[in-house]
Amino acid sequence: MLATLDEQAQAFREDVLAGLSAPIPAVPARWLYDRRGSELFDDITRLPAYYPTRTETGLLNEVMPDIAARIPRGAAVVEFGAGSQTKTPILLRAIAPAAYVPVDISGDYLNDSAAELQASFPGLEVLPVVADFVRSFNLPEGIDSLPKLGFFPGSTIGNFVPRSGTDLLRHFRALLGTGALLLIGMDRVKPIERLLAAYDDPAGVTAEFNLNLLERINRELDGDIPLDAFRHEARWNDILSRIEMHLVASRDVEFSVAGRHFRFSAGSSIHTENSHKYGPRGARLMLLAGGWTPIAEWTDPNDDFAVILAEAQPNRFAP
Known part of the structure; x- marks a missing residue:
């Protein structure tokens, strides 16, 4: 619910x-992340010293054709966290999904973000869901039969201690179903x-x-x-x-x-x-423990940030 x-x-x-x-x-x-907190975080992402958003955005622009070639046509994109006005459009333009479902706890910010994306993609069905994505909730009716791609950019997984992060990945796997894909960003260890x-x-x-x-x-x-x-x-x-x-x-x-x-x-x-912050092995092990098998991985030239595409495995991998 x-x-x-x-x-x-x-x-x-x-x-x-x-x-x-x-x-x-x-x-x-x-x-x-109330409305004001979400606005301030957007400001943070544009600061010169805050490398994650800039690095991940550049990486997505570079490798998106390769990512798009691996995504089924007519998929439903489920983004955990309100859609970024920089990264999300890169994905939506590349894969032309049948539906886009942003999920966020901040209702006002989510609805504003969804409205902006709808204006940019008038032919796309945008279905915002106000929910705390770490807790149980239902996806909108009508996307059940569509292939699903979870989108979890920004290294938000890093906000969770490893045990909670693994539980969250298992929750995503159960929500999206066996065979779904997950595109996730993970920040790397650095000076x-x-x-x-x-x-x-x-x-x-x-x-x-x-x-x-x-x-x-x-x-x-x-x-x-x-x-x-x-x-x-x-x-x-x-x-x-x-x-x-x-x-x-x-x-x-x-x-x-x-x-x-x-x-x-x-x-x-x-x-x-x-x-x-995760090294390559740590990132892959967390995904595997959460029921997701990494199938492709991309990093920027400085190895500051990784984007990983993973596939949801049957329940035996995520009890």
């Missing part, structure tokens, strides 16, 4: 209260300096994106978090091969959210996002 607004609000409340109460406070990264620069830009856009979560909590959960008591920080965790985003308390601070009281000491943090 599709998540109603009330169900999404309840899930947000539960995740925030549980996360702020945890021994290591953390809020799932998907809640960064720490480049990684930190990409997630903590001098202009402060990423900081605003991170701090917007606190504004959302205050607005939607009757919070009174003083925004000036927290600052954005990006960290490289070498053991876990990931960039971490944190909101770090710059002083001792107390606040309330949804009637619950919280206290943070100076230097403590709320962990808001991970961005795991």
Whole structure:
């Protein structure tokens, strides 16, 4: 079933209260993406230091003819996350699908994005689905008989710890069905300096994106978090091969959210996002564990980013 607004609000409340109460406070990264958060992330993708979007877009432009040759005609494209106005049209123009189904938790942003794509592709059936794609939902009726291509660009899989990422891939496999294809982007490991620069830009856009979560909590959960008591920080965790985003308390601070009281000491943090970076073997192993067999892989000349096409295997590979 599709998540109603009330169900999404309840899930947000539960995740925030549980996360702020945890021994290591953390809020799932998907809640960064309300309308304002989604707009700020679009701004981040255009920053000079933020290489993933630019690199993946260039790679898709270069290899899309090879990708398109492997996609069945008349497919339904199911994109997990609202369609990018740069990457999604590259795919849609190349394969001319019968239907396009963008799935995103931010309804307003999703509907605006879907409307823009519909205007660019007037002959394409665009069927937006407001849902949290990590949870169970149904695809629109009418695409059941169509071959399906999942599209998961942007290295969003890196936001999930490996176990959760594997579960998500299994969820995609169950939703799309045996024989479906998945086109997924994965960021590669690279020098720490480049990684930190990409997630903590001098202009402060990423900081605003991170701090917007606190504004959302205050607005939607009757919070009174003083925004000036927290600052954005990006960290490289070498053991876990990931960039971490944190909101770090710059002083001792107390606040309330949804009637619950919280206290943070100076230097403590709320962990808001991970961005795991994968080598070639790690990326393929995760796909295999999730029930997907890689059938083709492309990288940019600097091996900064990979786009992988994989095929859904029977359930025995994804119990």
